[in-house]
Structures are given as structure tokens and as C-alpha cells.
Amino acid sequence: MTKPIAPRESRESEISLAQLRGDCARMAPHWVVPAAAVPAPVPPSLIHGVVVPASSARLIDAMSDYGD
Numbered sequence: 001m002t003k004p005i006a007p008r009e010s011r012e013s014e015i016s017l018a019q020l021r022g023d024c025a026r027m028a029p030h031w032v033v034p035a036a037a038v039p040a041p042v043p044p045s046l047i048h049g050v051v052v053p054a055s056s057a058r059l060i061d062a063m064s065d066y067g068d
Helices: 008-012 017-030 054-062
Strands: none
């Protein structure tokens, strides 16, 4: 008599958290994350063309987080 194959869900639920963490730790060296490029600061003299409507400026000015 052959043993019936268990559904996929029940086989996956048998994996313990410790086994999963061990698998992840072994795979981590394979996933190298490149260093993020740090954007260079832009001098204020190069920032132009931004127009803020007066009503929006007044709204932000009235907010205590920004205007005080």
C-alpha cells in the first residue's frame, strides 16, 4: 500500500520558524544590495521654476507644524 501525497499546504506548514530563519540566513549572502548613491546637494540658485499659489502658501503658513 502506498502512502498518499499530502496537499501542498500541509507540507509547507510543517516547516518551523527556526528552519525558515536558517534557510534565510544561508541565502542572505547571495543577495547583495548595492550601495545607494547619495544625491549631491543642489544649490538654491539652481532651483527655479517652482510656483506656489498664494492660497497654498497661506495654508502651510497657518499650520502650526510649519508656520511656527
